Amino acid sequence: MVLRSILKRHFVVFEDDALSRIHGVDVYHGLIVRLRWQLRAVGYDVLKIPFKYGKMTAFSSLCLLLFIAFTGYTVVLHWGDWFQVIDTLSLLGMGSSSVAKALTGLLNYEYYQKNYRILTALYRSNDKHKDNNRRLVYWGMLITYYYRFFLVISVSGGFGFVLTPVFTYFWYNERMLIINLHIPGVDTVTRTGFMITTLFHLVLIFMAVAGILAADLGCIIVVGHVAGIADVFKNALNELDQLTKQKCDERVDDSIHRKVLQICVMHQEIISYEEELDENYGVTVFVQVLSSIACVALSLFNFYMTYNIGALTFLVYAFFQLFQYCVLGTVLTIKNDEIMIALYDTYWYKLTNTEQKMIGYMLHRSQNAVEMTIGGISLLNMETFVEIVKTIYSYSAMLVQFLD
Numbered sequence: 001m002v003l004r005s006i007l008k009r010h011f012v013v014f015e016d017d018a019l020s021r022i023h024g025v026d027v028y029h030g031l032i033v034r035l036r037w038q039l040r041a042v043g044y045d046v047l048k049i050p051f052k053y054g055k056m057t058a059f060s061s062l063c064l065l066l067f068i069a070f071t072g073y074t075v076v077l078h079w080g081d082w083f084q085v086i087d088t089l090s091l092l093g094m095g096s097s098s099v100a101k102a103l104t105g106l107l108n109y110e111y112y113q114k115n116y117r118i119l120t121a122l123y124r125s126n127d128k129h130k131d132n133n134r135r136l137v138y139w140g141m142l143i144t145y146y147y148r149f150f151l152v153i154s155v156s157g158g159f160g161f162v163l164t165p166v167f168t169y170f171w172y173n174e175r176m177l178i179i180n181l182h183i184p185g186v187d188t189v190t191r192t193g194f195m196i197t198t199l200f201h202l203v204l205i206f207m208a209v210a211g212i213l214a215a216d217l218g219c220i221i222v223v224g225h226v227a228g229i230a231d232v233f234k235n236a237l238n239e240l241d242q243l244t245k246q247k248c249d250e251r252v253d254d255s256i257h258r259k260v261l262q263i264c265v266m267h268q269e270i271i272s273y274e275e276e277l278d279e280n281y282g283v284t285v286f287v288q289v290l291s292s293i294a295c296v297a298l299s300l301f302n303f304y305m306t307y308n309i310g311a312l313t314f315l316v317y318a319f320f321q322l323f324q325y326c327v328l329g330t331v332l333t334i335k336n337d338e339i340m341i342a343l344y345d346t347y348w349y350k351l352t353n354t355e356q357k358m359i360g361y362m363l364h365r366s367q368n369a370v371e372m373t374i375g376g377i378s379l380l381n382m383e384t385f386v387e388i389v390k391t392i393y394s395y396s397a398m399l400v401q402f403l404d
Helices: 002-014 016-020 024-042 055-077 082-107 109-125 130-172 191-245 250-306 309-344 353-366 382-403
Strands: none
Touching: 016 130, 024 055, 024 109, 024 130, 024 191, 055 082, 055 191, 082 109, 082 191, 082 250, 082 309, 109 191, 109 250, 130 191, 130 309, 191 250, 191 309, 250 309, 250 353, 250 382, 309 353, 309 382
C-alpha cells in the first residue's frame, strides 16, 4: 500500500488533467537550470552566451588528460598482473567517452546554443495550444524523472567506489585505493602518498559524475525532444484532418492550404533537426558504445574472477550508459515511423493536386528518415543493444573457459 501511494503521488502528473495545468516552458526551464548547474560545476557551460573558456574548464580538461596519462602509467606499472591491468583498462573506456563528450561540447557549443533557442521557441509558441502543450509537458516531465533516476544511479555509483575502501579499512584494517590508478612518483604504501592518491581519486570521481550527468542530460534533452516535436507535428496533421472534414467554402480552402504549408515547414525543420543531431553526436555515440562495450566486458570478467565490488559498480554503470543511448536511438526510430504513418493516414485524397504532391513528398522523405547510428556502422537501437550484450557474454564466457 505504501509503494502504491508513493507511485500514485509521483506519477499522477502524467494524467491528462495534471499535464494540462502545467506550463511546458516551466518544465523546460527546470531542465535547463539542472543542466547548467552541472555544466558550470565542470566549467563547460556551453549554453552561456558568449561561451568562454575559464579556469574550471582548464581544470576539468587537465583532470581528463592526467587521468588518461596515469592510466597508461598504471598499466605499465602492473604489467604481468593481468587482473590489475584489466581493472585499470576498464577505467580507460569511461575516460575515453568522457574525452569525446568534452570535445563535442567545446567544439559544438554553437550547436547546443542553437538547439536551446529552437526548443525554447517551441515551448513558448505552443504554450497556449492545449494539446501541444500537454504533449511537450509529458515528454519534459518524462525527461525530468529519467534524469532523477539517472542522478541516483550516478551518485550511487560514485559512492560505491568511495564506500568500498572505507568499508575495507574499518572492517579489515587494510588500505585500498578507490580506483586502480597510480600517480607517478607517489608511493601509495606511505600514508602521505596514499592520502594524495585518494584525494586525486575523489576529485576524479566528482568531476566524472558531474561531467557525465551534464553530457548525458544534454544529449537526452536534445534527442528526447524529438518525441515532443513529432507529437506536435502529428497534432498539426490532426488539425488538417479536422479542416478537411468541415470544408465547405473558399475561406476553409485557404485555411487548409495554409495548414499544409505550415506542416511542410514543420516537416523540413524536423528533418534538419535530426540531420544535425546525427552529425553532431555521431562521434560521441561511436566512442560511447565502444567504451561501454569495453567497460562492461572487462568489468564483467574482473568481477567474475576477483569478486571486486568496485568492478561490479563499474559494470552496472557502464551497462546503464550503453542501455540509455540505445533507448534514445529507439525513441528516434519509433517517432520517425509514427510521423510516416500519420502522414499516410491523413485525408490527403481530399486535398488539391498541389497539396497532395506536398504530402507525397513528405511521405517519401519520411520513408528515408534520419536514424542515429554507431559511427555509420550499425543503427543505434534496442536490437543492436541485445546483439551487443549477447556478444559480450559469449566472449566473456570464452575467455573464462580459456583461463580455467
